[in-house]
Amino acid sequence: MAPRLKFLKVEDFRSIRGPAGVSLDAPAVLIHGPNGTGKTSLLSSIELALTGSVPSLARLDRDYMAYLPHKLAKNGLGRVSIQAEGVGSKTEASLEINGQAIVGSALLDGDQSRFYLERCYLAQVTLGRLLEIYEHQDNRDTASPLTRFVKEMLGLDALDSLIDGLHAAGDVRRFRESAPHFWAARADAPMLERGVDEATEIEQACRDEMIKTENDLRELLGPQFVADGPIDIEALRAVVKSDIEERETKLADLARIRRDLAAAKAQLLEASTSEEEGERIAAEQVSSATRDAFARWRSVAGQQLEVLLRSIQKKFTDVVSVDVSPATAHAKALAIVSSALSRAQTALTNDDEIIRSLSGAQVSVQQGQGRLKLIDEQLADAGGANRALAEALATISSHIENEICPVCSRNFAEISEEQLASHVSEEVARLVAVAGRVEALVRDRATTAAAVVATQRQEADLFARRLPNDRRDAILLELADLTEWMNALDSLADAASNGGRLWEEAKQAAERLSVLRSRISSISGLRAELVSYGQRLSLQPFPADVPLEEIVDEILTQVQYRSAQEAKSGDQGDRALRLLDKLEVNQRELDNATIDLATAFEDERRTTALRQESERRIAVAKGLLAQAQAVRADEARRVFNKELNAVWRDLFIRLAPDEAFVPAFALPSIPGRAVEAVLETHYRSGGKGGNPRAMLSAGNLNTAALTLFLGLHLSVSPALPWLVLDDPVQSMDDVHIAQFAALLRTLKQHGRQIIIAVHDRQLFDYLTLELSPTYNGDRLITIELGRDSDGMTTAPWSLMSFRPDRAIAA
Numbered sequence: 001m002a003p004r005l006k007f008l009k010v011e012d013f014r015s016i017r018g019p020a021g022v023s024l025d026a027p028a029v030l031i032h033g034p035n036g037t038g039k040t041s042l043l044s045s046i047e048l049a050l051t052g053s054v055p056s057l058a059r060l061d062r063d064y065m066a067y068l069p070h071k072l073a074k075n076g077l078g079r080v081s082i083q084a085e086g087v088g089s090k091t092e093a094s095l096e097i098n099g100q101a102i103v104g105s106a107l108l109d110g111d112q113s114r115f116y117l118e119r120c121y122l123a124q125v126t127l128g129r130l131l132e133i134y135e136h137q138d139n140r141d142t143a144s145p146l147t148r149f150v151k152e153m154l155g156l157d158a159l160d161s162l163i164d165g166l167h168a169a170g171d172v173r174r175f176r177e178s179a180p181h182f183w184a185a186r187a188d189a190p191m192l193e194r195g196v197d198e199a200t201e202i203e204q205a206c207r208d209e210m211i212k213t214e215n216d217l218r219e220l221l222g223p224q225f226v227a228d229g230p231i232d233i234e235a236l237r238a239v240v241k242s243d244i245e246e247r248e249t250k251l252a253d254l255a256r257i258r259r260d261l262a263a264a265k266a267q268l269l270e271a272s273t274s275e276e277e278g279e280r281i282a283a284e285q286v287s288s289a290t291r292d293a294f295a296r297w298r299s300v301a302g303q304q305l306e307v308l309l310r311s312i313q314k315k316f317t318d319v320v321s322v323d324v325s326p327a328t329a330h331a332k333a334l335a336i337v338s339s340a341l342s343r344a345q346t347a348l349t350n351d352d353e354i355i356r357s358l359s360g361a362q363v364s365v366q367q368g369q370g371r372l373k374l375i376d377e378q379l380a381d382a383g384g385a386n387r388a389l390a391e392a393l394a395t396i397s398s399h400i401e402n403e404i405c406p407v408c409s410r411n412f413a414e415i416s417e418e419q420l421a422s423h424v425s426e427e428v429a430r431l432v433a434v435a436g437r438v439e440a441l442v443r444d445r446a447t448t449a450a451a452v453v454a455t456q457r458q459e460a461d462l463f464a465r466r467l468p469n470d471r472r473d474a475i476l477l478e479l480a481d482l483t484e485w486m487n488a489l490d491s492l493a494d495a496a497s498n499g500g501r502l503w504e505e506a507k508q509a510a511e512r513l514s515v516l517r518s519r520i521s522s523i524s525g526l527r528a529e530l531v532s533y534g535q536r537l538s539l540q541p542f543p544a545d546v547p548l549e550e551i552v553d554e555i556l557t558q559v560q561y562r563s564a565q566e567a568k569s570g571d572q573g574d575r576a577l578r579l580l581d582k583l584e585v586n587q588r589e590l591d592n593a594t595i596d597l598a599t600a601f602e603d604e605r606r607t608t609a610l611r612q613e614s615e616r617r618i619a620v621a622k623g624l625l626a627q628a629q630a631v632r633a634d635e636a637r638r639v640f641n642k643e644l645n646a647v648w649r650d651l652f653i654r655l656a657p658d659e660a661f662v663p664a665f666a667l668p669s670i671p672g673r674a675v676e677a678v679l680e681t682h683y684r685s686g687g688k689g690g691n692p693r694a695m696l697s698a699g700n701l702n703t704a705a706l707t708l709f710l711g712l713h714l715s716v717s718p719a720l721p722w723l724v725l726d727d728p729v730q731s732m733d734d735v736h737i738a739q740f741a742a743l744l745r746t747l748k749q750h751g752r753q754i755i756i757a758v759h760d761r762q763l764f765d766y767l768t769l770e771l772s773p774t775y776n777g778d779r780l781i782t783i784e785l786g787r788d789s790d791g792m793t794t795a796p797w798s799l800m801s802f803r804p805d806r807a808i809a810a
Contacts, residue, residue, distance in 0.1 A: 003086035003720055004753055008049070010080055012073030013097070014041035017787075020795040024755065026779035027748045028771040031757040032764040033785030038793055039757040040124055042785070043726050046755070047121055049082035049093050051113040052106030056123035068097045082107055087720070108720075116720055119713040122706075124726035159632050166625040189611065191379060191442070192604040198446060199600040202453055203593040210586035217579045220572060233587070237580050244573040247566045254563045257533055261556045264526055268548055283512045290506035297502050301495035302326060308488050309333055315481070316340070325507070327500020334489045341482040344475050351467040358466060361459040368452035375445045379438060400424060456592075460585045530555060537562070648711035653684070655703045655739040660684055661695040663704045702730050706740070723747065724755045729763065737763065741770040748778075773802035 005024040010016050016038040033039050048054050048068075057064040069078035081094035084107060095104035108116060217236075218226045225239060298306075306322050309329055313319045316336045320329045399406040400421045403413040412420035467475070530551045534542060537558050542551050645664045652662050661681045681689035681696065689695050696704060706728050713723060729737050748754055748771065758764050764782075771780050780800040788794055 001086040002751055003722070004084060005046070005722065005755070006083040006085060008042070008046060008080075008082050010042065010045045011078065012070040013045050013048075013078040013080055014038065014068060014070065016041045016045070016793045016795075017070050017072060018792040020793050022783050022795050022797045023781055023799065024753075026781040026799065027753055028744070028779070029753075029755040029781045029783065030764060030767055030771065031755070031783045031785065032761065033759065035759055037785040037787060038795075039759065039785060040726055042783075042795075043121070043123070043724055043755070043757055045080045046082065046724060047117075047123075048097075048102070048106075049080045049095060050106060050108045050116055052095070052102060052104075055117055056121075056125060060125065065097070065102070066099045068102075069099050087112065112720060116722070119709075120720050120722045121724045122709045122726065122728065126709075159628055159635075163625060163628050163632065166621045166628065188607065192600070192607055194442065194446075196597075196600045196604050198449060199593070199597040202449075203590070203597045206586065206590040206593045210583065210590050213579060213583045213586050217576065217583065220579065221576055225576075231583065233580055233584050237577065240573050240576045240580070244570060244577075247570050247573070251563060251566045251570070254559050254566070257536070258556065258559045258563070260529075261533070261552055261559065264530065265549070265552050265556075267526065268552070283509060287506070287509035287512070290502065290509045294499070294502040294506045297326075297499045298322065301492075302499050305330065305492050305496055305499065308485070308492065312337065312485055315478075322499065322503070325500055325503050326496050327503070330489065330492065330496030330500070334486075334493075337482055337485045337489060341479065341486060344479045344482060347467065347475055348472070348479070351472060354462050354466050358459060358462040361455050361462060364455045365452055365459060368448055368455060371448050372445060372452065375441050375448065379441050379445070396424065457585070457589060460588060461582075464581050464585055644711050647714050648707055651707035651710050651714070651743070652704060654743060655707060655736055656700050657739075659696065659700050661689045663696070663708070702732055703736055710743075718752070721752045722755070723752055726757050727759060728756065729758070737766070741767055745770060745774075768800075773800055776802050778802050 007021065007023050007025065009019070009021045011019040015036060020038075020042075022042070031039050031042060044054050044057065047056065054064065054068070061067075069076055076099055078097040079094070080097070081092065083092045085091060087108060090107055093105060093107035095102055095106070097103075106113065214231055217231065221240075226236065302322055305326060309319055309321055312333050313321075316333075319333045319336055322329050396406060403411055403420050405412055405420065412423065416423065526548060530548065531542065533555050534540075534551070537555065539555070539558060542554075649662050649664065652659070660683065662684055664680050664682050666678050666680050683689055710723075729740060732740065744754055744756075744767075754771070756767065758767065768780065768782055773780055779802075781797055782800070783795055783797040786794045
């Protein structure tokens, strides 16, 4: 069963107001009506019902859907339905239009819809576009009417839009303006790599410095303090401090033993002489007198000094009381207070200097970081400029012979009065200068970054040496106390000196008397004391016959040796604490450098990944562009082939038998350009003609356009044997119209269903006569469109069947 349109119902669609139903069940359907009554709207409703859209209107206005319902339609809805046979399983389709969307499914599937739009339906607006073909000076221009017509006929608009959109993928230089971040990423890649290298060098330097400090610490303390593996700084610092305190305790104990030994040695020397009884009595009298004098001094001036010394003893336990010796106690207190005062003043002075140096270092770091930021901004501003581009331009300049660009083939004189060669030379010079500045900025940045790191290390060292705020406050308070004590000690200097003299006289007298009284008993108890000292020092027991002098000398030698050893170990402990402080600073610097390195790696990785993804997408776009161009070329060759030219030639000659020229299509193949169909004229006797505008008359131009569409329809197997034409005979004379009517009659006889809309009454009557039924089964439907008194559309239709001519038969 051949496909045939059967019936059409339209309601409130475009210029058709109200409901209208017409039969299409005939080989030929003629539609007539004055302008504005809905002829084109009726054909557009057929297009909508069959394909689900109205491409003939969409090409003119993207918002055409808003105007499909009649402006006075009920509820703003338009409706279209059509019946057909032989087009598949569906025989009817109904659609509803609300001004925003089309609801419902079309009668034809995708391939059938495309065939109908390409080769079955010639809208009036499309025929009008065909008449512009010969009015354009360059038919090969992608914006020419011919190219636009080809796109409309073949549905290449979307494909061409895809090709245009993918044009930039052909050359990455085209992304300089459209994708500046991609171009900048390509240019910044070397700088990011250098940043990673610099961060790696800094991190390795910090790591090496930390390893050196750890090795020095292990060499100093030995494996008994520092085991293999990571060093716990705080735990090791606590151990070292504990060891230092223990050694200080041992040194103090050794010092006491050394003093006792010195006293024992002096006692042995004094024991070698003997005194008489009279000397003892005289010594007792002198001792009593000196003791009374000292007591009188102590009750007055000595009381003030004793109160002052007790106050100082709360801070410094080494300060002795007046019982030892007023002068000695005063001198010792004065020395201790003076030394402490000097230390406090020195500590504050040093801390002030450290604070000033730290402030200067912080300012230097901020200035350096500001300098780095400025350099980075200047590098960013100069992004994309490099010597390689300048060399490429210099290479291109050798191929410049005139004002035509050797890259894009454009005439530079059209956009500038400057010569192209001069412009390229200036650009090369500019790029070389900018590239040199970028290299200088990179060197400057490396130098500045190294200086900032060195200053940051100095800053960290100064910060570690700076006094804590609470410690500084304590020193300030201590300084005030020390100053007051110094003043008090200075005021009591004379009294202390007098008391010291009295104390010394009483002491000497008492000692003299004590020596005389206990010389024998003291010597007998000295050996036991020396033996106990030897046991405390873990020495071998001394034989009983060894003189006491030798025992004292031996023990004193051991004490001096061990004191020297403990003092040396104490110095190692102090150095260990300094190394631990340095190691702590090294650890912070390494942590910061590791973070900077990770950041640099991440920046490079992210930028590289984005650049690789962009390059991958560009490669995909290139492949898609090539495929789209190939599909477009194949589509053009599929339609505009030799068979189409042959059919077009036959149809044109049939309608214009006296014309010396015939139109034809050609598909010139130009490397690097899209395959575009172009129009030519040929002599009927052979050979190409001249410009088509000079070859064909206005009437034959319309004939060429009309026969072109018929050729598109007839050059392939008729999937849909329908021809729907909207007022096709424009600028034709009677002869051409007669030839066209004969052609339509022939097409009808060969199984084509023809639907034509005309507005001229005489032409309508003529075509009604020419297409009237000529055999049994042949039919003709005529539709007269109009409006009633209320403005509603009227569409009465008439059916003509074949009737034998009885008069001639008789």
